[in-house]
Amino acid sequence: MILFNKQRLFYTLILVVFTAVQISCSTPATKEKVAMDIMKENIIPQPVSMEATNSSFELTAESDIYVDAGSEAAMSVAQYLADKLNPSTGLGLEAKPTNEAPDAGNIYLTISGADTQLGEEGYNLTIAEEGITLSANTPAGLFYGVQTIRQLLPAKAAMNTAQEGPWLVATGIIKDQPAYEYRGVMLDVSRHFFSVEDVKRYIDLIALYKMNAMHLHLSDDQGWRIEIKSWPNLTAHGGSTQVGGGEGGFYTQEQYKDIVKYAQERHIIIVPEIDMPGHTNAALASYAELNCDGKATELYTGTEVGFSTFCTDKEITYKFIDDVVREISEMTPGPYFHIGGDESHVTPMEDYIPFVNKVQEIVAAHGKKVLGWDEIANASLQDDTFVQFWADVENTTNGVNQGAKVLMSPAKKIYLDMQYDSTTHLGLHWAAYIEVDSAYAWEPTTYVPGIGKENILGIEAPIWSETITNMDELEFMVFPRLPGVAEIAWSPVEKRSWDEYKVRLGAHGPLFKALGIDYYASKLVPWKTE
Ligand code: TNX
Helix, strand or coil: CHHHHHHHHHHHHHHHHHHHHHHHHHCHHHCCCCCCCHHHCCCCCCCCEEEEEEEEEEECCCCCEEEECCCHHHHHHHHHHHHHHHHHHCCCCCEEEECCCCCCCEEEEECCCCCHHHCCCCEEEEEECCEEEEEECCHHHHHHHHHHHHHHCCHHHHCCCCCCCCEEEEEEEEEECCCCCEEEEEEECCCCCCCHHHHHHHHHHHHCCCCCEEEEECEECCEECECCCCCCHHHHCCCCCCHHHCCCCCECHHHHHHHHHHHHCCCCEEEEECCCCCCCHHHHHHCHHHCCCCCCCCCCCCCCCCCCCCCCCCHHHHHHHHHHHHHHHHCCCCCEEECCCCCCCCCCHHHHHHHHHHHHHHHHHCCCEEEEEHHHHHCCCCCCCEEEECCCHHHHHHHHHCCCEEEECCHHHHCCCECCCCCCCCCECCCCCCCHHHHHCCCHHHHCCCCCHHHEEEEEEEECCCCCCCHHHHHHHHCCHHHHHHHHHHCCHHHCCHHHHHHHHHCCHHHHHHCCCCCCCCCCCCCCCC
């Protein structure tokens, strides 16, 4: 009897303790909230508007990411966020479909009933003590809101090894949308080849800063980097080397499609470039018939420009271009095909103009819009041809006068292969030395007189790879200038000042470190270590 009572007491006690633990775990609302000021967070690009509510939301092991049932694309954004956060936080966040707003403690992504003013790419982010609600009109908008959430979490959330929490997010309301529809980078994979894994890593890094275009410079004098089934020697021979005489390489069509898909999942388009009629030695070395004298050239591993040209009055040249544009366009869901057109110093202008005119027609016939370096404005531009300004104001103005929109890539400001200063061990300086402040403190709508916001498609920062041989070197040149380019492309001009920006940029030091980026620690930036 006594024993029985003791036993009962024991079990009652256990029950009491168990219930108490349960109550304290399942009612996070009773927990003291940490005060946090969202205005002190360091989001890049700077959002259009932010309002603080001075508390915090905590992501816990109970949290999940809910998404309106029925949208696969929205679900994949939720899964992307879970995949980014689970390795570091260990919270086991799951992407789950729902038909209503979830209970407290969760993240909710919704594309129903968002503010139409947000447009195609904007988002509203409401962070309350009870949970996070992200709403947008499209999955792309959700994706950009998710990048903001990632930046609001501690930098170590970006690591791929287990880290200690807590995982707090400052509360407040963010309304945000981009200034320009095209926000991109260009990677030269011809002078030095970069692997599929490298390209994917670069895609991931630009996604964090809400960029949406990656232009791949797939052919040049030194290498042809994309498999063309109807002209196999382009890669077999033309892809076999690179600057300095190394092995080179190329993407098979399967690999290219894999890159395109990887980018698409991150709401980034791939813009393929086949540079012509100049910068074509790799093709001219692979097929004798593309040369006016019918003789194949030697492969080239130096860094001179402007010595090669297609034979512009041979019919086979246009058959070749048609095949190349067709095969690449079929694998490319994005709207653009870049035809290069730069530095064709050995193509007489009377040949260059009809050539560009014909190639524009070929690209249009394969359903793509033409992009070309500013020299193409010497030709008669079609209605939806876009001119990429890199150096020549006269060419670009000529393009605008023909009704073309401009992609802004001023070499003196955002050529990421330009050295920071005279001590930079990589890169070139033919356009300028570009310190971090110079790459940030310029304004696209006033940079070229007569070219205003209405003429500008967007901003793109190229990196040419004559001196850049691997990802470590690429990241040193790209970071920390890239976030500034992303901000120019996204944030309203009245929200931008170098003195304020440099503090936010400095706060991204720990994030770069968490991502394993070996960045240039410019003395102009007050870097934070944690
Ligand atoms: C100019 S920019 C080029 C490239 C070089 C680059 C080096 C442009 C359209 N043409 O061929 O790689 O300079 O910075």
